[in-house]
Amino acid sequence: MSNKTATLTIGNESWDFNVLPGTVGPEVVDIGSLYAKTGRFTYDQGFTSTAACESKICYIDGDAGILEYRGYPIEQLAEQSDFLEVCYLLLYGELPTAAQKADFDHRVTYHTMVHEQMSRFFTGFRRDAHPMAIMVASVGALSAFYHDSTDIADPHQRMVASLRMIAKIPTLAAMAFKYHVGQPFVYPLNSLDYSANFLRMCFAVPCEEYKVNPVLARAMDRIFILHAEHEQNASTSTVRLAGSSGANPFACIAAGCACLWGPAHGGANEAALNMLQQIGTADRIPEYVAKAKDKNDPFRLMGFGHRVYKNYDPRAKIMQKTCHEVLAELGIQDDPLLEVAMELEKIALHDEYFIEKKLYPNVDFYSGIILKAMGFPTTMFTVLFAVARTVGWIAQWKEMIEDPGQRIGRPRQLYTGQTRRDYIPVSKRR
């Protein structure tokens, strides 16, 4: 705790508020007592200047393009770690020893199957349902199947629910995919690692032998690592707010999935690929760049810009490299989408509008090309993001529940509606 204070003056009155330092990053002004002291609220639409919680999980410096999970740079984790190790790190705060890692892998793997009744739940959907619609519903439905891990006051149940979520979400995602494409569900195979198992559940069919391609499994794992956590973004804040009322973790993660679906957030990878397809060829790029710059046109370059990164998104660089590796492995040369993407990136990085507004490619810009090359339809892209982000949501939810100072989240408002007026019976209204 520092001795620094910030003084707020309104008219002739002044009040002091403590300034709290983090271990790194901007200090915060603790305005928790603002209303009690001054009778005023703060107003911050979109939470651009508001820290809603204290957290030890993830650090981002958007100006410098830095992303760290528990202090470890994302580049090192993507290069040297694997997704389940990252899950352990996010949940427990430290990298595991070899024995801890083996035990954790076993505990997650042990939970990969879902209750058989869940498969009937899926058949209630239309085949053309968006897989994210199925995910929101099926993740929420887990709370109807696993009552023995919904007591949030019990640390053991909290950990079981966390492991269940991490283990079962790929199974549900693969089932949503299989249902969508009209193929039979494939059960998990626990001798495979997390990402290889997921690819097999998505792409194996009962009538043929399926061999996991290690380059694709590694790329999938890296995509999961890159999307695993991103501090207090919209879906994570949704999970925290839902959890703050004491809702069970499955319901909270379903709320996170719903928020992630939006095109300004996790839906952007689907939107980015659709945009690249719409542009089609490099010669049409100037037309779309002009549209993106036109104030009267709602069109935006999908996969560009970020609320926090005002520099190149560090995840986008790793994604670009992975994209080249996957296309080379699959023998895809001269992919027209990649060509459009690289040319678009080049033009946008040199364009005054994008430079001035600090709009750089974000994580979603290249991920769509990789996922498409792997065989996923665009409708699955946000689902894959949800699979990866589940651990981040769960780690944040656990951290919140385990904070002794935790209270229900309840923002206030600036009311600009009607002032008090009397009810008029319908016969007298004009």
Ligand code: ACO
């Ligand atoms: N294309 C063109 N112009 C843009 C873009 C874009 N992609 N993004 C922002 N701008 C412009 C805005 O029009 C605005 O211009 P103005 O100041 O003249 O009004 C300015 O840049 C600031 O934009 P805001 O929308 O105010 O920035 P905000 O931080 O609220 O939005 C967001 C960030 C939602 C990511 C935005 O950049 C966007 O819509 N990008 C496209 C969607 C996308 O790729 N989302 C993925 C985010 S990453 C993730 O969720 C994993």
